[in-house]
Amino acid sequence: EAGVAQSPRYKIIEKRQSVAFWCNPISGHATLYWYQQILGQGPKLLIQFQNNGVVDDSQLPKDRFSAERLKGVDSTLKIQPAKLEDSAVYLCASSPGLVSRTDTQYFGPGTRLTVL
Amino acid sequence: AQKVTQAQTEISVVEKEDVTLDCVYETRDTTYYLFWYKQPPSGELVFLIRRNSFDEQNEISGRYSWNFQKSTSSFNFTITASQVVDSAVYFCALSVLRAGNNRKLIWGLGTSLAVNP
Numbered sequence: 001e002a003g004v005a006q007s008p009r010y011k012i013i014e015k016r017q018s019v020a021f022w023c024n025p026i027s028g029h030a031t032l033y034w035y036q037q038i039l040g041q042g043p044k045l046l047i048q049f050q051n052n053g054v055v056d057d058s059q060l061p062k063d064r065f066s067a068e069r070l071k072g073v074d075s076t077l078k079i080q081p082a083k084l085e086d087s088a089v090y091l092c093a094s095s096p097g098l099v100s101r102t103d104t105q106y107f108g109p110g111t112r113l114t115v116l
Numbered sequence: 117a118q119k120v121t122q123a124q125t126e127i128s129v130v131e132k133e134d135v136t137l138d139c140v141y142e143t144r145d146t147t148y149y150l151f152w153y154k155q156p157p158s159g160e161l162v163f164l165i166r167r168n169s170f171d172e173q174n175e176i177s178g179r180y181s182w183n184f185q186k187s188t189s190s191f192n193f194t195i196t197a198s199q200v201v202d203s204a205v206y207f208c209a210l211s212v213l214r215a216g217n218n219r220k221l222i223w224g225l226g227t228s229l230a231v232n233p
Contacts, residue, residue, distance in 0.1 A: 042207055042223030043161070055218055089159055104151070105221065107161035 002026065004108035006092050011116045017082040021111045025094030026071070031055075032069055033105060034077050035091040043091055049075065079113075087115045118132045120142045120210050123226035129198055130232050137193045137227045139208030145169075149211040150184065151221070156204040169189065198231045205229070 005024040013019050025032050031050050035043035045067065052072035060067070064083070069075040080087055089110045095103035105111040121140045129135045141150065165175060167184050175182045179196045195202055205226040211217040211219050 040225070042225055043208075043221075044223075045220065048218075055216075056220070088117065091161065093161075104163050104166055106163060107153075110159045 004092055004094055004106055006108035006111055007037060008111055009109060010112050010114075012116065013082055014030075015084055015115050016081040018078065019082055019113065020076055020078045021090050021092075021113075022097050023075045023077070023092030025075075025092070026096075026106055029094035029096050029106075030072075031095045031097065032075050033093040033095075034067055034075070035093065037091055037110070039088075046077070051057070082113075082115045087113055089113070091103045118210065118212050118222055119146075120208050120222050120224035122206075122208055122227050124227045125225070126228045126230070127229045128232065132197050133198060133231075134194060134196050135198050135229065135231075137195075137206050137208075137229065139191045139193065139224060141189050141191065141208070141210045141222075143210060143212055145212050147213070147217075151209040151211065152182065152191075152193050153207045153209065154204045155207065155226070161207070164193075195229075198229075200231050200233055203229060203231045 004026055007022050011019055033048050034046045036046050037043045046060045047067045049069040052069050065079055069079045089112050091110045092108045093105040095105045097103045119142050123138055148169045150167045154162045154164055165182055172184050172186060181194045183192045205228045207226045208224040210222045212222060214220050
């Protein structure tokens with residue numbers, strides 16, 4: 001069974017530029033998560049989808065970050081415009097069931113973003 | 117408060133030593149779940165174990181073992197006969213129930229383990 005796929009693996013941009021990350025979850029997984037992980041810290045949940053609906057985006061900086069999961073499968077996270085403090089690893093994860101269950105989250109390899 | 121504390125920021129051992137990574141949690145939930153993940157230098161978070169609050173049985177998987185004690189709110193992880201490939205950051209996480217019947221993972225800050233040859 002294929003794992004969670006993410007692209008690109010690395011991205012370097014100038015501040016105020018835009019960037020987009022893509023995630024394809026494990027086939028059949030209903031719930032998809034985007035996390036931001038700053039060096040030396042644990043992952044911070046940005047947004048959580050159940051199928052194509054947003055369950056939790058309370059920690060998403062909505063003035064610059066946006067995410068979608070239009071067909072309930074793959075997802076895109078966008079930053080526009082980027083700031084220096086957005087430099088981090090962006091992790092995508094998926095889990096099989098609905099958000100009310102405690103399914104294990106399976107993570108992709110992450111995208112390492114550097115904002116100069 | 118609902119939180120996870122991993123007091124050890126960094127641990128360095130020599131290969132073949134045993135090492136224990138500590139995890140202490142706080143929660144007001146009566147039903148909760150605990151996880152350990154491994155993050156090697158490649159960056160991907162790898163799932164190691166999940167334990168629910170009603171199951172205090174210790175678990176062993178090869179060189180890995182976990183000790184769950186509700187009395188001390190701890191879920192410690194031991195690697196026996198450590199190997200260089202065990203070098204990684206290890207995260208403990210707690211799954212708690214929030215409003216709207218939605219669960220969320222609360223993460224510790226991680227323990228960076230270096231196993232030296």
